[in-house]
Amino acid sequence: QVQLVQSGAEVKKSGSSVKVSCKVSGGTFSSYTLSWVRQAPGQGLEWMGRIIPIFNTTDYAQNFRGRVTITADKSTSTVYMELTTLRSEDTAFYYCAREGVEGFDYWGQGTLVTVSS
Amino acid sequence: DIVMTQSPLSLPVPPGEPASISCRSSQSLQHRNGYNYLSWYLQKPGQSPQVLIYLGSNRASGVPDRFSGSGSGTDFTLKISRVEAEDVGVYYCLQTLQTPRTFGQGTKLEIK
Numbered sequence: 001q002v003q004l005v006q007s008g009a010e011v012k013k014s015g016s017s018v019k020v021s022c023k024v025s026g027g028t029f030s031s032y033t034l035s036w037v038r039q040a041p042g043q044g045l046e047w048m049g050r051i052i053p054i055f056n057t058t059d060y061a062q063n064f065r066g067r068v069t070i071t072a073d074k075s076t077s078t079v080y081m082e083l084t085t086l087r088s089e090d091t092a093f094y095y096c097a098r099e100g101v102e103g104f105d106y107w108g109q110g111t112l113v114t115v116s117s
Numbered sequence: 118d119i120v121m122t123q124s125p126l127s128l129p130v131p132p133g134e135p136a137s138i139s140c141r142s143s144q145s146l147q148h149r150n151g152y153n154y155l156s157w158y159l160q161k162p163g164q165s166p167q168v169l170i171y172l173g174s175n176r177a178s179g180v181p182d183r184f185s186g187s188g189s190g191t192d193f194t195l196k197i198s199r200v201e202a203e204d205v206g207v208y209y210c211l212q213t214l215q216t217p218r219t220f221g222q223g224t225k226l227e228i229k
Contacts, residue, residue, distance in 0.1 A: 035218065044207075044209065044220060044221075044222050044223040045158075045160075045166065045209055045211075045220045045223070046220070047217055047218040047219065047220065049217075050216070050218075059216045059217070060217075061217040062118075062217065095165055095166075097166075099213065099218075101171070101172075102156075102168060102171040102172075102175070102177055102178075103156030103158075103168045103170075103171040103172075103177070103211065103213060104156070104158070104166070104168060104211065104213075105168050105171075105177065107165040107166060107167070108165065109165060110165055
């Protein structure tokens with residue numbers, strides 16, 4: 001049984017950075033494709049990027065390129081998403097999700113990041 | 118980028134009645150292997166999204182058989198044969214043929 005457990009809520013100042021973690025249990029971590037998805041309050045889902053740990057390759061959405069970095073620690077089966085130069089519009093829930101043959105089949109519980117001025 | 122367009126955006130449905138959501142993509146989602154890389158998700162209030170349908174028409178594990186997906190190429194449909202109270206939430210389609218992955222805007226289903 002695959003589980004994705006994310007780190008807790010964060011409150012950050014504008015201009016600072018945040019790093020959210022997603023610990024994966026069950027299955028073979030390195031072979032997974034793991035994505036990050038953002039959801040602003042009352043809004044839809046927005047794909048930010050992904051990592052494939054076995055190849056250590058990443059892809060990022062254009063909207064976030066240059067501000068987001070996704071990394072993986074194979075020793076702890078944990079994926080990280082760091083977002084820099086935070087602004088108020090970055091206030092949102094951030095989800096990690098595993099992408100498999102059956103789509104995004106496992107999701108983390110979400111991490112609320114609040115950016116205040 | 119592939120643009121995903123859902124309709125309607127709001128869907129009030131009496132319990133026991135059918136419901137249908139359309140998802141159109143700006144490019145074909147059919148891979149050369151014949152599969153359509155389109156999946157459907159339900160996000161219930163206060164929860165993470167959950168997959169309902171993958172590869173266009175395959176029900177995910179544990180999903181009730183009142184949910185079905187159809188379509189190919191650029192036109193896809195999610196159908197609920199008889200809406201129940203637990204089906205309330207926002208439904209999203211997602212393409213995983215290309216990066217960046219892209220979601221539809223979401224369709225909010227409510228019980229009338």
